[in-house]
Amino acid sequence: MYSDSRGIPFTSYEQAYRILTKIRAEVDAGTFDPSRYVSQKLKPLRFKNWASVWLEKRKIEAERKLLSPSYLKELRRFVGIFQEYFKDRDIRDIGTKTVSDFYLSLNGSPKYLQNIMSCLHKMFTDAYDWEDIGKTPKFPKIDVPEPDFKVIDFDQQDAAIQKIENPMDRVYILFTARQMVRPSETRALFWEDLDLKHNQVTIRRHFSLNELRVTTKFKRIKVLPLDGDVKESILKLPRHITSPFVFQKDGQPYSESYARKLWNRVTSEMGVKISFYRGTRHSSATEAVNRAGMDKVQEFLGHTRPSMTRRYARMNTEGLKEVLRKK
Secondary structure, eight states, rough: OOBOSSBHHHHHHHHHHHHHHHHHHHHHHHHGGGGGOOOOHHHGGGGHHHHHHHHHHHHHHHHHHOOHHHHHHHHHHHHHHHHHHHTOOOOGGGGHHHHHHHHHHOOOOOOHHHHHHHHHHHHHHHHHHHTSSOOOOOOOOOOOOOOOOOOHHHHHHHHHHOHHHHHHHHHHHHHHHHTTOOOOHHTBBBBBGETTTTEEEEEEOOOTTTTEEEOOOSSSEEEEEEHHHHHHHHHOOOEEEEEBSSSSSTTTEOOOOHHHHHHHHHHHHHHHHOOIIIIIHEEEEHHHHHOOHHHHHHHTTTTTSSHHHHHHHOEEEEHHGGGGGOO
16 A cells, blocks of 8 residues: 555555554544545545446436436536535545534525425435445534415406416416326327327326436326317317427427417516416416316316416415404
8 A cells, every 4th residue: 555545546654554553543433544645446435436337227228218417407507516616635534523524514495495406315325235435424404494486366366377378388388287297298299199089188207408208207108188269279270290299380390489488478468477387387286276176177187196287376365264253
């Protein structure tokens, strides 16, 4: 052995003797690991190198369609932040205190902090599973407050949709609102997914960034009743000769970002400030909970957990009126 635990070669007898003393203490404690003092063993376990290898494995998963492109993009951003902070530190030396210090160095919303720390936790869990570390550090618990999202009523929603002149644009937003699907699922709709005879539509795929994914976000196929106004509007749309997409432009999939910009412009002219997603899917789902109850809405939306649907029930003031004193 000719280097310290950072891989720096010994330059004096005194330095080597200090390391020898440390090694003897580790031997007595049963924690001695020779690889900590061999440079070629140290290099792969320096955090920057180890994290790069971990990210390469995630890229392979994305190529095999096991991860979405949007999620991989987020992981790249997070790993860059981790590498900048931990640099060449040996991953085996990153403990609970170091993780806590990293957490305290971050700025952002509780949801952002939760996402970035969840990514780091996954990395250390993998390091433990791969036997690169002996134990995983403890991670701080992050409480994320329930989001306070805005909704609009059906009159406002319909007014916004009617202000859109281009039929393809209008029906894209109408479908997203009335069928209560994600815009990325509307964008991925094929003509073969429509059963106009039985007034049904099958939601089976979605877009992640610009990549068509063969499943929905939660990998569940949803067969939904088709809204009457939606059906009537779809029948008037032109059908491209070669493209399978219902919503397209010159055979190419419809642009979700264009729809968001269009929605923002129209609602801004109305004096309403609400995002496309909240003004369509969220607003429709909130009204549906008031009318049909949470269980049916959960099934319709394809939520895997009741807690995902319960946020819409918070807006059910009609159902809460019976709590008030009656005259």
